[in-house]
Amino acid sequence: MAMKRRFGRSAATAALVAGVVAAGMVGATGTAHASNSKWYSCYGGEQVYNDPVIGGPYLCGGRWGDPKIVYFPDKVAQVFVVGTDHAIWTREMYRWDWGTSDPRDWKPWQSLGGAVTGQVSIASEYGYTLQLVTTGTDGKSWYKNKEANGVWSGWFR
Template sequence: MKHTLARKTATALAGLTLFGVLTGAGAAVAATNGADAVLASCVTGTRNWGGNVQGQYGCTEYDLPNGEQQVFGIGTDGAIWTRWSRTNGTLSSWTSLGGQGRSTVYAEGTGWAITLSVIGTDGNWWYNNRGGTASGGWSGWHR
């Protein structure tokens, strides 16, 4: 069964830095600070994941076979970051997967086997593969 990519771009306002706090029905707390990157809270069709991701790239959500979800985005440091829901309703901490990206992070796969793809700062496509079991690890970034 092929996984369907579910991606929603985080909403951001040009010229403003969003501090990862969304309230109510999509209202954003924002402040101008002169930064080049527009940062936004990672928001998908199912929830506000919090954190700060580069708003122009948004977040990508992946549905795991046990009913949990995992989200991926480009952090303020340019690295690829992830967070996942747990079956008890809590969220994990944000975890860096390393690398350096300058595009949306795409997640495709079947079940636990996930392939992430992103354009790196060198302009090439980079990939990171997750093992096909619940405890599977990541391969590391490769071209």
């Protein structure tokens, strides 16, 4: 079964904007805001999916979880998924605006490496920095940091 959005495009846009405003995810503090919520939900168990908006292919559902997204104060959205090679992959959209953004505005996918056996989560974020966490093939939690200048650390425990 294919991955489905919870709402149609216009309802999803309205719900997302309302949620962002209600949660204070833009503006006041000037910090990034992570969403581990299911803005996309995978139904039907584990699958390989190629989304028409964010692209793919990536692993979705079950132990792979759903795509995770971070919204930065300068209107950059960054999404994280588990690739079919079991590495963590990311891509960014500049000038993010759900009402007007075009799927072609996404930058190319970038591999963050790793050999994972479960979903990626955003462990913490502040300003333009963030920390990812996932489970490695050794069954332990592994972390990777993104600094404010956009440079990624190596994976560490």
